[in-house]
Structures are given as structure tokens and as C-alpha cells.
Amino acid sequence: MAAELTQDQRLLKGVGDDYKYGFHDSEKDYSFKSGRGLTTEIVTEISRMKDEPEWMLKYRLRALEIFHKKPMPRWGNCKLLDDIDFANIHYYVRATEKQGRTWDEVPEGIKNTFDRLGIPEAERKFLAGVSAQYESEVVYHSIREDLEKQGVIFLDMDSALKQYEDVVRKHFGTVIPSADNKFAALNSAVWSGGSFVYVPKGVKVDIPLQAYFRINTENMGQFERTLIITEPGSFVHYIEGCTAPTYSSDSLHSAVVELIAQPNSHIRYTTIQNWSKNVYNLVTKRAVAYEDSKVEWVDGNIGSKLTMKYPAIYLMGPRAHGEVLSIAFSGEGQHQDAGAKMVHFAPDTTSIIVSKSIAKDGGRTSYRGLVKVYEQATNVKSSVRCDALLMDENSRSDTYPTMEIDQKDVTIEHEATVSKVGEEQLFYLMSRGLTQTEATTMIVNGFFEPFTKELPLEYAVELNRLIQLEMEGSVG
Amino acid sequence: MRINIDRVKELTTTFSEPTWLADSRLEAWEAYLQTPMPTGRDEDWRRTDLGVLDLTRLRASNFGALKEGSTQLPPWFEAAAAHFPSRAGALYQSTVSGASVTLSAGAQKQGVIFCDIATAIESHADKIRPLLLESAEKGKFTLLTSALFNCGSFLYIPRNVQIAEPFIFALDFVGQDDADDQGAAIFPRIFVVVEDNSSADFVLMMASPAGAPRASNVSLASVLADFHLKPGSKLNYLEVQDFAQDVFYVEHLNSKVDKDASFNSLCVALGGKQTKADIATYLRGPGANSSVLGAVLGSDNEKFSYNTIQEHNSPDTTSDINFRVAVKDTSASVYQGIIRVDKIAQRTNAFQSNKNLLLSGEAKADSIPKLEILADDVKCSHGATVGPVDREQLFYLRSRGLTPMEAEELIVLGFFRQVFEQFPITAAREWLTEVVSTKIYRTAAAASAVLKGK
Numbered sequence: 001m002a003a004e005l006t007q008d009q010r011l012l013k014g015v016g017d018d019y020k021y022g023f024h025d026s027e028k029d030y031s032f033k034s035g036r037g038l039t040t041e042i043v044t045e046i047s048r049m050k051d052e053p054e055w056m057l058k059y060r061l062r063a064l065e066i067f068h069k070k071p072m073p074r075w076g077n078c079k080l081l082d083d084i085d086f087a088n089i090h091y092y093v094r095a096t097e098k099q100g101r102t103w104d105e106v107p108e109g110i111k112n113t114f115d116r117l118g119i120p121e122a123e124r125k126f127l128a129g130v131s132a133q134y135e136s137e138v139v140y141h142s143i144r145e146d147l148e149k150q151g152v153i154f155l156d157m158d159s160a161l162k163q164y165e166d167v168v169r170k171h172f173g174t175v176i177p178s179a180d181n182k183f184a185a186l187n188s189a190v191w192s193g194g195s196f197v198y199v200p201k202g203v204k205v206d207i208p209l210q211a212y213f214r215i216n217t218e219n220m221g222q223f224e225r226t227l228i229i230t231e232p233g234s235f236v237h238y239i240e241g242c243t244a245p246t247y248s249s250d251s252l253h254s255a256v257v258e259l260i261a262q263p264n265s266h267i268r269y270t271t272i273q274n275w276s277k278n279v280y281n282l283v284t285k286r287a288v289a290y291e292d293s294k295v296e297w298v299d300g301n302i303g304s305k306l307t308m309k310y311p312a313i314y315l316m317g318p319r320a321h322g323e324v325l326s327i328a329f330s331g332e333g334q335h336q337d338a339g340a341k342m343v344h345f346a347p348d349t350t351s352i353i354v355s356k357s358i359a360k361d362g363g364r365t366s367y368r369g370l371v372k373v374y375e376q377a378t379n380v381k382s383s384v385r386c387d388a389l390l391m392d393e394n395s396r397s398d399t400y401p402t403m404e405i406d407q408k409d410v411t412i413e414h415e416a417t418v419s420k421v422g423e424e425q426l427f428y429l430m431s432r433g434l435t436q437t438e439a440t441t442m443i444v445n446g447f448f449e450p451f452t453k454e455l456p457l458e459y460a461v462e463l464n465r466l467i468q469l470e471m472e473g474s475v476g
Numbered sequence: 477m478r479i480n481i482d483r484v485k486e487l488t489t490t491f492s493e494p495t496w497l498a499d500s501r502l503e504a505w506e507a508y509l510q511t512p513m514p515t516g517r518d519e520d521w522r523r524t525d526l527g528v529l530d531l532t533r534l535r536a537s538n539f540g541a542l543k544e545g546s547t548q549l550p551p552w553f554e555a556a557a558a559h560f561p562s563r564a565g566a567l568y569q570s571t572v573s574g575a576s577v578t579l580s581a582g583a584q585k586q587g588v589i590f591c592d593i594a595t596a597i598e599s600h601a602d603k604i605r606p607l608l609l610e611s612a613e614k615g616k617f618t619l620l621t622s623a624l625f626n627c628g629s630f631l632y633i634p635r636n637v638q639i640a641e642p643f644i645f646a647l648d649f650v651g652q653d654d655a656d657d658q659g660a661a662i663f664p665r666i667f668v669v670v671e672d673n674s675s676a677d678f679v680l681m682m683a684s685p686a687g688a689p690r691a692s693n694v695s696l697a698s699v700l701a702d703f704h705l706k707p708g709s710k711l712n713y714l715e716v717q718d719f720a721q722d723v724f725y726v727e728h729l730n731s732k733v734d735k736d737a738s739f740n741s742l743c744v745a746l747g748g749k750q751t752k753a754d755i756a757t758y759l760r761g762p763g764a765n766s767s768v769l770g771a772v773l774g775s776d777n778e779k780f781s782y783n784t785i786q787e788h789n790s791p792d793t794t795s796d797i798n799f800r801v802a803v804k805d806t807s808a809s810v811y812q813g814i815i816r817v818d819k820i821a822q823r824t825n826a827f828q829s830n831k832n833l834l835l836s837g838e839a840k841a842d843s844i845p846k847l848e849i850l851a852d853d854v855k856c857s858h859g860a861t862v863g864p865v866d867r868e869q870l871f872y873l874r875s876r877g878l879t880p881m882e883a884e885e886l887i888v889l890g891f892f893r894q895v896f897e898q899f900p901i902t903a904a905r906e907w908l909t910e911v912v913s914t915k916i917y918r919t920a921a922a923a924s925a926v927l928k929g930k
Contacts, residue, residue: 075519375837375838388847388849390849390851390852390854391852392852393819393822393851393852393853394819395852396848396849396850397847397848397849398846398847398848398849399845399846399847399858400844400846401844401845401846401860402842402843402844403842403843403844403860403862404840404842405832405834405840405841405842405843405862406840407834407837408834408835408836408837408839408864409837409864410834410862410863410864411861411863412843412860412861412862412863413859413860413861414843414845414858414859414860414861415857415858415859415860416845416847416857416858416859417855417856417857418847418849418854418855418856418857419854419855419856420852420853420854
């Protein structure tokens with residue numbers, strides 16, 4: 001144990017103080033790395049290398065046009081957005097030619113990386129299926145046999161396009177069309193990897209499926225594409241985690257995630273985003289929930305330089321229910337601009353948003369959200385709760401909620417607070433013998449508890465540890 | 477005359493204005509031309525229907541000559557003023573029936589100035605000039621008002637003077653058609669200065685006379701008001717807007733609140749085709765505090781867009797917003813509010829509440845309460861609700877024999893009275909209850925029958 005620690009310490013030397021995933025691997029064995037910049041040629045090349053059907057190539061090229069046409073968003077953090085140098089990014093990087101079904105098939109170097117991130121061990125312990133994406137491609141994929149027998153499909157998106165072309169073609173881009181926003185268009189043009197999950201009627205996947213995303217190259221753009229479909233009466237919990245090396249220049253992560261919850265099904269999608277602080281995380285996530293279905297986004301944002309992410313649920317059928325539970329933690333140089341959107345199209349739909357954020361060391365957290373109730377959606381109930389803690393005078397917290405209500409028969413509530421750690425709470429804990437740091441950390445953990453208690457135990461423990469690391473030296 | 481540079485020059489000539497003002501008007505006009513018209517793409521205007529307004533077709537209205545003492549006043553003003561039997565001053569300006577001004581002997585003796593804006597420029601240039609030149613508003617409509625203002629008021633309370641009775645400024649505006657079938661436009665410019673340790677109550681009443689002919693084109697009233705609260709001073713401000721349904725109402729209200737000063741305001745909106753109001757409060761010294769209240773009752777196809785800004789620019793400041801909206805028929809309201817706390821503004825305490833009642837299936841209410849907090853030792857919170865009238869309250873009233881309609885009306889009245897009771901000018905409560913009831917019950921007679929009945 002002690003030896004491992006020293007090895008880790010040696011490896012991590014000089015790569016950021018408390019970010020333990022900041023190391024990077026050699027790229028000498030890579031099979032392909034696109035040049036910098038975004039051109040029709042590169043998009044065509046990606047499609048050709050993946051041996052894709054013609055319609056997908058057309059889809060990509062059309063999206064590329066849209067991307068070029070759409071202006072940069074003029075809200076959020078314009079300054080940081082304008083710093084993105086699209087010409088300096090590698091849009092497609094393939095580290096290995098083949099995908100492993102067992103860890104032994106994965107190239108040694110990449111396997112070591114995932115070992116260090118704890119993935120294979122976690123799989124043995126408590127996951128029903130694992131997907132590991134390294135750069136642009138999924139390098140490892142497995143699913144428990146019994147689930148496979150029940151017809152559950154858990155594949156990387158590229159394989160899904162080959163094996164289930166009809167299903168993919170029918171649903172791909174229906175929830176988030178490429179013209180939705182500039183970054184959705186970018187993803188649609190250069191997407192690679194991501195997961196495809198299909199859960200047949202009545203099947204409940206009782207333990208989570210997990211995807212792990214890793215960026216290794218400097219100035220890399222990762223554009224995974226995920227599509228999850230649950231047939232009536234089924235359930236699935238999907239967890240994703242993300243890390244990247246710490247470089248001095250920036251990488252871009254721009255995913256598109258589409259969820260389709262058919263009647264009476266239930267999807268829970270959990271994200272622990274812990275990119276290094278040089279990654280732009282500009283992600284579009286949206287779910288459609290049909291009658292009596294339930295969709296939950298559990299969204300933790302700890303890492304990245306700038307995150308702009310607003311998981312959305314379109315409540316399309318009567319009695320559909322949506323929940324977004326999110327936490328954001330911003331330290332030095334970070335801006336977490338996250339939130340949620342609930343769009344009520346149908347009667348008797350309900351939604352809950354709970355957002356918790358902490359900013360310290362000059363970090364900035366913003367909650368940006370929307371609750372929209374269309375005229376036909378009677379008897380809607382929606383409640384939004386945002387709480388922010390500010391740890392010092394250099395940090396900043398914003399709240400930008402929007403409520404657009406076109407229907408009378410609704411109950412809409414929104415509440416938000418911003419404050420510092422309560423002096424009385426601190427005083428009480430310190431009078432019981434805790435140091436100020438211990439007391440603050442305990443209060444912060446308590447503040448995040450509504451979130452952590454929704455995570456599988458191992459994740460909750462890991463998150464608490466992360467918060468502890470982030471909190472170190474924050475007081476005193 | 478149409479809205480153009482000739483109109484700017486005409487104002488200067490008509491009122492024999494000094495060069496500094498003529499220059500300032502022209503400068504504002506130039507800046508107005510340079511400033512693009514807001515569009516639906518601007519966040520602040522995204523929910524305002526500008527399409528109904530055609531600035532090129534408007535005719536700038538003129539106001540009648542000013543008379544000292546009382547003149548023939550319209551019934552709506554007499555009825556309103558009756559609720560304030562003792563007044564420190566009253567200014568009445570009308571596009572129809574002339575103007576008048578009164579100022580109590582007591583206030584006069586203490587050095588209070590209360591007059592229309594033209595008189596202020598003529599007789600109190602030393603005071604009004606820096607205020608006019610300081611105004612740094614750069615919005616399209618505020619610039620237009622700066623260039624074209626032709627009515628308005630100036631209230632000045634010297635140091636250590638407490639005036640208990642209210643000052644009333646009443647604006648009477650009808651957007652009549654003329655031969656060319658154009659809408660009319662007025663540009664009121666309002667200043668209130670309350671010097672150190674003084675206090676005053678100021679009431680702005682705006683209405684179109686009952687039964688006034690309705691123009692087929694939209695008319696414009698664009699108000700620009702600046703309130704200066706010096707250290708230790710106190711100002712209570714009440715505004716009631718009850719224009720006819722052909723008036724596009726734009727308002728920009730800036731209040732600068734210094735150390736230990738206290739600003740209380742209540743804006744009541746009952747009419748107009750489209751209201752677009754920005755109410756900005758700047759808390760600039762320790763101990764400054766503000767309370768901004770709002771009551772919006774929309775009917776027919778009226779649209780309201782209110783934007784409140786609470787800026788905490790200094791430590792130890794407090795602010796409180798309670799903004800209530802009820803919309804019926806096909807009316808719509810958008811409330812946007814922001815609490816901004818500067819980095820130095822430690823120990824800020826800010827609260828914002830926005831409640832919306834939807835009284836019909838076609839009515840709409842949006843709520844966008846925002847927080848931007850750069851200091852850490854703060855308590856800031858906001859809450860917003862949108863929904864129909866509470867079912868339990870309805871049930872209770874109906875079990876007491878009220879019809880559903882009666883019960884709902886009573887609940888709406890109670891909803892607003894909670895706001896009125898928070899406002900320090902107690903004499904106004906009865907009047908406000910009356911005007912809100914008149915709108916709820918459609919006619920003054922029906923309202924008074926209900927009010928007397930209970």
C-alpha cells in the first residue's frame with residue numbers, strides 16, 4: 001500500500017495539487033490522430049474510418065454546416081467561450097484498433113490507466129456492465145451475461161450503428177437535433193464513441209451500467225454520443241465518470257446524450273464529472289419522458305474549466321415525472337454554469353429540481369434553469385430549490401431561473417438561497433472539539449447530502465473524499 | 477409634430493431653454509439614433525412585444541400652459557386626490573386640460589421646491605442642471621426621453637426637513653387620433669432629491685380619463701425618473717399607472733440610496749397595452765436599505781414586463797422585494813428581478829419574492845428571479861410561485877355562500893392588500909384597495925358595493 005502511494009506520488013508530481021487523475025500516457029502507439037482543426041475532409045475521414053453507412057456521413061456533413069453557421073452563444077461565460085480555439089483541436093484520436101471484451105485484450109498502457117482509475121476493480125464488485133472510452137473510441141466493453149440474455153443491449157455507439165442500424169437510425173438525433181445548438185451540431189458532425197443502451201419491455205436492470213470517459217491527448221476534443229431507450233415497464237441506471245490529464249492548454253468535451261423513456265419506464269442517469277481544470281465541458285443532455293415514466297438526472301460537477309450543462313426533461317405524456325438533482329463545486333479558475341430544464345407538455349406531469357453549489361478560491365457557480373408549462377399541460381406541479389454556499393470573498397454565485405407558465409392550473413414553486421457557512425453551525429461543531437477545517441468539511445458534506453445519498457455507496461464515498469480534498473486549506 | 481430632430485429643436489425654442497440643455501438634448505438625440513432599437517434578441521426585451529409600437533408614426537404631444545392654484549381637474553384625479561386630503565404639494569399635467577401646481581405654505585417656508593420640469597430649468601438651474609447632465613442612462617427609450625422630455629416634475633427637500641404630507645404628481649394622457657391617424661407620445665422626466673436627514677412621500681398618478689376616445693394606433697408614454705436619497709434620508713414612493721389600453725408604457729426608475737437612507741416604493745400597474753418597466757435601486761452606503769413592492773393586475777390583452785434590479789454596492793445594506801402579479805383574460809406578465817451583490821458588499825441581506833396568480837386559462841405569467849453574488853458574507857434568497865387561486869381558500873369562501881367568482885375576486889383583493897399593508901404611506905391603502913377593486917369588479921360602482929358590503 002505504502003509503495004503504491006509513493007509510486008502514485010511520483011507519477012503525479014507536478015500535475016496539480018489535489019487532482020489525482022492528472023497524469024497522461026505516451027501516445028507513441030496510437031493508430032490514428034487527426035490533424036488540428038475541423039474540415040469537411042476530417043469529418044469524411046472519421047466516417048470512412050468507421051465504415052459508416054452513407055446516411056450517417058450525410059448527417060455529419062449537414063451538422064458541420066450548421067455548426068459553422070451558428071454563432072457562439074452570447075450568454076453564460078462569453079469570455080471563456082471565446083477563448084476556445086476550434087482550429088487547435090484534434091477532433092478524432094484513435095488509440096487502438098480493436099475493442100476488448102476482457103481487460104486482457106486492452107493494450108497494456110490503456111489498461112494500466114483504467115486500473116489506476118479503479119475501473120476493472122469496480123466492475124468486478126458492483127457493475128452490471130462497463131464501457132470505457134479512451135480518446136475518441138470505446139476500448140473496452142462488457143455486459144453481464146444474464147442481462148444480455150434478457151435482451152438488454154449495452155454497446156458503444158459505433159458498434160450499435162453497425163449491429164442495430166435501424167434502431168439507431170430511427171432514434172438518433174430525434175431528441176436533440178443537430179440544429180439544437182452550436183455544440184450539439186459540433187457533436188453531430190464529429191461524434192465518436194459513447195453508449196447505446198436498449199432495455200426491452202419489463203426488464204429491470206437492478207445494478208448500474210457504467211461508462212468511463214478518459215481524455216489523454218493535449219488539445220483533444222471528445223465527442224461521445226449516447227442514446228438510451230427504455231421500453232415500457234423497464235428500468236435502467238446508467239453512470240458515467242470522466243477524467244483527463246492536466247495540461248497547460250485546453251481540451252474540449254462536447255457530448256450529446258439522448259434518453260427516451262417509453263411509457264411506465266424509469267431511467268436514472270448519474271454523472272460524476274471530474275475533468276481536469278483545462279477541459280471545456282459543453283454538453284447537451286435531454287430526455288423525453290412518455291406517460292407514467294420517470295427520468296432522473298443525478299449530476300455532479302466537480303472538475304473542468306467551464307461547464308455549461310443543463311440536463312433537460314421533456315415531459316410528453318400524462319403523469320410523467322422528471323427530477324434533476326445536481327451539485328456543483330467550483331474552485332480556482334473554474335466556472336460551473338449548470339442547471340436544469342423541465343418542459344411540461346402533458347397534463348398531470350410533475351418535476352423536481354434540487355441544485356446545490358459551492359464556490360471557493362475565486363470559483364464561480366451559476367444555476368441556470370427553465371420550467372416551462374405549455375397550455376395543454378393542466379395540473380402540473382413543479383418545485384425548484386437552489387442553494388449556494390460561498391466559501392470566501394473572491395468567489396461568486398449566480399442564480400438564473402426562468403419560469404414560463406402558459407397554463408392556469410399549475411403549482412410552480414422556486415426558492416433559492418445564497419449564503420456562507422453558518423457561523424452558528426461552525427461554532428457548535430468546534431465547541432464539540434472539531435477543528436475549523438473538519439467542521440467546515442462536515443457542513444459541506446451535509447450540504448451535499450441530498451445528492452450523495454442518491455449515489456451508489458462507492459460513489460458517495462469517493463465524492464466525499466473528493467470534496468474533502470477540494471476543501472483542504474479552504475479555511476484558517 | 478413627429479419624433480425627429482426638429483421636435484428636439486422646437487422644444488428648445490418653445491421653452492427658451494439654455495444652451496447647456498439644448499446641447500444635452502441634441503447629444504441624447506444623437507446617441508438615440510446611434511442606439512439600435514431593442515429586439516426580441518435582447519434578454520431584457522425578449523418578452524416585450526415591441527412590434528405593436530411604430531415610433532415613426534407617433535406625434536409628440538404638447539401640454540397645456542401651467543396655472544398657479546387649482547384648475548379644472550378630471551374626475552379620476554379628484555377621486556384619487558380625495559384620499560390625500562392634506563397635501564404638501566400637487567402638480568397636475570395633462571395633454572387635454574392644461575396644468576396646475578400647488579405647494580403648501582409650510583413646505584415652501586422650509587425651502588422645499590416642487591414644480592414642473594420647465595419651471596425647474598428656468599428657476600432652479602443650479603440644482604437641476606447637474607442632475608440632468610449626470611444621468612448616464614444609455615437605453616433606447618431613456619435616451620429618447622432625455623432628448624424629448626416635455627413634462628415632468630422636480631421635488632427637492634433641503635437638509636433636515638421632514639414633510640409628513642405627500643407630494644402628488646398627476647399625469648393625464650390620452651393618445652387621441654388626429655387626422656393622420658397617428659398615436660401620441662409623451663416623455664415625462666422626473667427628479668426627486670431628498671437631502672441629508674430629510675424625508676418625504678411622493679405619489680405619481682398616471683391615467684387616461686375614463687371614457688377617453690381610444691386611438692386606433694398605439695401611443696407611447698416613456699418615463700425617466702431619478703431619485704436621489706442623500707445620507708440619512710427617507711423617501712416613500714407610490715406609483716399608480718392606469719393608462720388606457722392603447723398606451724405603450726415604458727418606465728425607467730433609478731434610485732440612488734446613500735448611507736443610512738431608506739427607500740420604500742410601491743408600483744401599481746393596472747392598465748396600458750404593454751408596460752415595460754425597469755426599477756433599479758442602488759444601495760451605495762452602509763446602512764442603506766430599500767423595499768420595492770409591486771402590484772400588477774392585468775386584464776383583457778394587457779401585457780406587463782417588470783424588471784427589478786437591486787444593486788448592493790456597499791457593505792451592510794439590506795433590500796427587500798415583494799412583487800405580486802395577477803393576470804386574467806388573455807393578459808400576460810413577465811417578472812424579471814436581479815439581486816446583484818458587489819464584492820465589497822459584505823453583510824448584505826437581500827430578499828426577493830414574486831408571486832403570480834393565474835386567473836384564466838389563457839393568461840400567462842413568467843418569473844425570472846436572478847441572483848449574482850460576489851461577496852461571501854451575505855444572506856440572499858428569492859422565492860417565486862405561479863399558480864391559480866388557492867383551492868382551500870376558495871372552498872372556504874364558497875362554503876360561506878360566495879359564488880366561485882365572488883370568492884376568487886375577494887382572494888385577489890386580499891392578495892394585493894397584503895402588499896399595500898407593507899407600504900408606509902397608510903393614507904394610500906384605502907385608495908389602492910379602491911382602484912384595484914374597480915379593476916377587479918370592472919366598474920367603480922360594483923367595487924364600492926362589494927367594499928361596503930363587507
